[in-house]
Amino acid sequence: MLVARDKVVLIHYTLTDDAGVVLDSSSGGDPLAYLHGQGNIVVGLEKALEGRQVGDKIDVRVTPDEGYGVRDESLVQQVPRRAFGGIKKIEPGMQFHAQNAQGQPQVITVKRVKGDMVTIDGNHPLADEHLNFAIEITDVREPTAEEMAHGHVHGPGGHHHHD
Numbered sequence: 001m002l003v004a005r006d007k008v009v010l011i012h013y014t015l016t017d018d019a020g021v022v023l024d025s026s027s028g029g030d031p032l033a034y035l036h037g038q039g040n041i042v043v044g045l046e047k048a049l050e051g052r053q054v055g056d057k058i059d060v061r062v063t064p065d066e067g068y069g070v071r072d073e074s075l076v077q078q079v080p081r082r083a084f085g086g087i088k089k090i091e092p093g094m095q096f097h098a099q100n101a102q103g104q105p106q107v108i109t110v111k112r113v114k115g116d117m118v119t120i121d122g123n124h125p126l127a128d129e130h131l132n133f134a135i136e137i138t139d140v141r142e143p144t145a146e147e148m149a150h151g152h153v154h155g156p157g158g159h160h161h162h163d
């Protein structure tokens with residue numbers, strides 16, 4: 001079975017920056033499971049995996065515009081502390097998951113806390129970075145009906161949720 005839209009793909013991956021520093025890796029754990037063509041992973045990596053098959057090993061260099069984006073200073077904003085609702089302790093370096101205006105997942109990082117104002121940065125921590133992936137495809141399968149309905153994979157390497 002080839003990697004194509006709406007297939008479940010399992011990959012082992014190692015992500016390094018241009019200095020060779022390992023940023024993330026599935027090594028030693030479950031492979032990452034994602035639903036192809038649904039934006040579960042960065043678009044540059046999806047493109048590189050399209051049409052590949054189990055056992056393929058590929059090295060992919062993803063540019064920022066097809067990775068975690070080009071840095072946008074307008075995403076650095078000051079918001080009042082009360083915007084964080086019930087969270088009492090807000091410190092620089094804390095990260096929150098949110099959605100942007102397009103409904104895409106967005107990571108918000110707290111940059112500075114001064115008095116009642118919090119400076120947040122909506123740029124992904126890996127914005128502006130080239131992403132160097134070493135990939136091995138370990139499985140390609142059909143999704144379950146539930147996975148298709150949710151737009152992501154369940155079980156090992158995928159999402160764990162829904163009580």
Ligand code: ZN
Pocket residue numbers: 150152154159161162
């Ligand atoms: Zn789900």
